[in-house]
Amino acid sequence: xxxxxxxxxxxxxxxxxxxxxxxxxxxxxxxxxxxxxxxxxxxxxxxxxxxxxxxxxxxxxxxxxxxxxxxxxxxxxxxxxxxxxxxxxxxxxxxxxxxxxxxxxxxxxxxxxxxxxxxxxxxxxxxxxxxxxxxxxxxxxxxxxxxxxxxxxxx
Amino acid sequence: xxxxxxxxxxxxxxxxxxxxxxxxxxxxxxxxxxxxxxxxxxxxxxxxxxxxxxxxxxxxxxxxxxxxxxxxxxxxxxxxxxxxxxxxxxxxxxxxxxxxxxxxxxxxxxxxxxxxxxxxxxxxxxxxxxxxxxxxxxxxxxxxxxxxxxxxxxxxxxxxxxxxxxxxxxxxxxxxxxxxxxxxxxxxxxxxxxxxxxxxxxxxxxxxxxxxxxxxxxxxxxxxxxxxxxxxxxxxxxxxxxxxxxxxxxxxxxxxxxxxxxxxxxxxxxxxxxxxxxxx
Numbered sequence: 001x002x003x004x005x006x007x008x009x010x011x012x013x014x015x016x017x018x019x020x021x022x023x024x025x026x027x028x029x030x031x032x033x034x035x036x037x038x039x040x041x042x043x044x045x046x047x048x049x050x051x052x053x054x055x056x057x058x059x060x061x062x063x064x065x066x067x068x069x070x071x072x073x074x075x076x077x078x079x080x081x082x083x084x085x086x087x088x089x090x091x092x093x094x095x096x097x098x099x100x101x102x103x104x105x106x107x108x109x110x111x112x113x114x115x116x117x118x119x120x121x122x123x124x125x126x127x128x129x130x131x132x133x134x135x136x137x138x139x140x141x142x143x144x145x146x147x148x149x150x151x152x153x154x155x
Numbered sequence: 156x157x158x159x160x161x162x163x164x165x166x167x168x169x170x171x172x173x174x175x176x177x178x179x180x181x182x183x184x185x186x187x188x189x190x191x192x193x194x195x196x197x198x199x200x201x202x203x204x205x206x207x208x209x210x211x212x213x214x215x216x217x218x219x220x221x222x223x224x225x226x227x228x229x230x231x232x233x234x235x236x237x238x239x240x241x242x243x244x245x246x247x248x249x250x251x252x253x254x255x256x257x258x259x260x261x262x263x264x265x266x267x268x269x270x271x272x273x274x275x276x277x278x279x280x281x282x283x284x285x286x287x288x289x290x291x292x293x294x295x296x297x298x299x300x301x302x303x304x305x306x307x308x309x310x311x312x313x314x315x316x317x318x319x320x321x322x323x324x325x326x327x328x329x330x331x332x333x334x335x336x337x338x339x340x341x342x343x344x345x346x347x348x349x350x351x352x353x354x355x356x357x358x359x360x361x362x363x364x365x366x367x368x369x370x371x372x373x374x375x376x377x378x379x380x381x382x383x384x385x386x387x388x389x390x391x392x393x394x395x396x397x398x399x400x401x402x403x404x405x406x407x408x409x410x411x412x413x414x415x416x417x418x419x420x421x422x423x424x425x426x427x428x429x430x431x432x433x434x435x
Contacts, residue, residue, distance in 0.1 A: 001157050017197050018160035019182075021189065041190045043342050048255055054229070057255045060189040062182060064160050065205050112254060129341030130253025 003063055007032065008076035018064035023047045025063045026073060034074040034103050038132070045131035048104035049073050055111040057130075074103035077110060086110060086148050095144035097135035105131050109145050118153055121146055159200030166209025166289060169316060172202045174291045177313035183225060184259035186252070187268045210263065210318060213237060218324050221287075224263025224317040232257065241322060243331035243350050247278050253341040263317040266302070269309050269374070272413075276303070276375035277350035278333060279320065280367035287319040294318065306373040329354045329363075332430045336422045338413075345370050346414035349426040353434055359389050361434065371408040371423055380405045381427060390434035399428040 005012045007030060014029045023040075026032045026049070038046030040059050047058040050072040077084050086109055089095065096102040105128065112119070112127040119127060124145050125138075133141060161179070163169035173181070179200035182188060204210055210225030213234045220240060222231070228248040231237045238245045251257060251274050265273045266286065276299075278284075284299040288311065299320070302310050311317065325331070332351040337343035348369040356362040364385045366378045381401040388394055408419035 001160055017157045018201050018203070019158060019180075019185075019189070019192055019197060021193055024193065040193075042186055042252065042256055045253070045255055051258075054258045055255050056258050057186075060184075060186050060256075060259060062185050062189060062192075062201070062203075064162075064201070065182075065185065065203060108254065126341070127254055129339075130255045132342075 001064070004067055005030075005063070005071060006069065007071045008073060009070075014063075016063050018062060020063040021059050022049070022061040022063050022066050022071070023058040026058060026071075032073050032075055036100050036103055038100065038104075043132070044101070045104040045108060046101050048107040048131065050107055050111055053111060053114060055108040072107075074107055077106055084110070085151060086113070086145070089144035089147045090141070093140050093144045093147065095137065095141040097133075097137045101131060101133040101135075105133070105141055109148075113145070113149065113152075118149060124149070158197040160203065161200065162203045163207065166207065166316075166318065169202065169204060169207060169209070170289055170291045170314075173316055174314040176200055176202065181267065181316065183261040183264035183267070184227060186256050186260040187264065187270075204263075204316070205259075205261075210316075215240075215324065219285075219321045220324060221319050221321045222262060223319050224261065224266070224287075226262050228252075228257035228260050228262075229254070231262070240325055241278075241282065241331070243281060243333040243352065244275065244278050244322075246333045247274050247335070247348075247350070250274065250335050250340060256342075262320060266299075266317055266320070267309065267311070269303050269307050271306065271372065271374055272345050272348075272370045273375065274335065274345060274348060274369065277348050277367035277369045280375055280377050281350035281352045281365045282322050282325070282331070283365065285321040285323075286317060287321060288312075288315045289318040290315040296321070300377060303374040308374075325352070326354060326363075330434060332433060334426050334429070336426070344413060347371060347408075347419050347422045347426070349423065349430065351427075351430045353385070353430075355390070355434065361385050361388055361390060366427060366430065368406065368423055370414075371406045371419055376406070378402060378405050378427070385431065390431050392432070392435070395428040395431035395435075398431045399424040402427045 036046040038044035042057045042060045049058045180198040211223040231248040279299040353364040402424040
């Protein structure tokens with residue numbers, strides 16, 4: 001069926017099954033390959049995207065349900081060459097190793113800090129518990145998010 | 156050929172769609188259905204219920220707290236009413252998956268899938284929830300206790316939808332309890348879940364008690380034998396020990412990929428004892 005999707009501020013029309021995975025539509029039909037497939041069953045968070053500002057696993061979202069929503073992928077975080085403070089912190093503090101989990105981490109942290117701007121370190125761990133990093137670089141990832149929280153709240 | 160896709164705008168339209176297409180997949184947040192879906196053929200059609208207004212809402216009315224079946228875990232967690240009056244459900248929602256799953260998974264979806272490891276299901280038993288079912292024939296209300304009739308089987312007619320869950324307003328002093336045992340707090344599918352509630356009377360005697368568990372049988376269960384043991388007694392260390400023994404006699408969990416029968420028995424029995432100690 002014809003699906004109308006609003007992705008990163010642009011309207012797209014794609015032909016897909018209503019139960020096609022949003023992940024596949026983004027990667028294979030819209031060539032937005034920043035979103036990664038990890039487990040494909042909602043465990044690892046690598047495929048996280050924003051739907052109306054909330055982080056979801058795009059491998060579990062039927063494409064038809066994303067119609068009429070604002071979808072944002074990792075490609076839309078930086079504006080041109082200007083990275084977000086969170087992306088900068090992930091790079092500077094080494095919160096990324098092989099990089100597969102990084103788009104999902106960046107997306108999820110963006111969403112959760114929007115709703116909860118001053119989480120404790122423990123709470124950051126809970127909010128990011130759905131994003132697995134098999135390089136096990138968790139401390140540095142949490143450090144990066146914590147730095148962003150500190151910087152934003154100092155302003 | 157691509158599946159038919161129906162997106163009803165109202166509950167009445169949803170009931171009509173269901174009556175016309177009992178073979179279509181009812182889709183809520185998709186967190187269960189979508190797993191592995193790209194390896195399966197498409198269903199003949201889909202009735203998409205996610206975000207349907209008639210299945211939403213959390214409100215207190217007529218002495219009950221009514222939660223629409225389409226309510227997501229994230230919505231439960233944003234509700235003051237749930238946090239204050241149904242703390243067992245709140246704590247349970249907090250431990251379902253992680254934020255991404257909580258944004259899409261729904262209470263009604265958990266009931267419809269009716270997996271023996273569905274996290275909210277023991278909570279529904281522990282809090283005497285009623286299920287509201289709707290169809291073109293009208294609404295009916297049944298106790299959640301008995302709604303699950305077997306392994307992933309529920310008492311739902313082919314033309315019916317799960318519309319809402321109603322919890323009787325928890326009486327003053329009702330203690331609510333929720334513990335989940337899994338490999339990891341987030342994401343892990345549970346090995347054992349225990350939901351319970353109890354109220355003591357003026358003499359300090361247990362006047363009301365519910366003890367429910369998941370992942371210890373082919374469906375979520377209430378441990379009525381252990382409840383009977385506890386009813387009318389004053390909570391104590393000794394009573395906690397008796398409850399532990401009674402649980403071991405009452406349930407027969409299985410070995411599977413996530414845990415063993417022995418581990419489940421020990422964890423379930425110890426959690427029941429811990430519940431009794433919280434009443435002391």
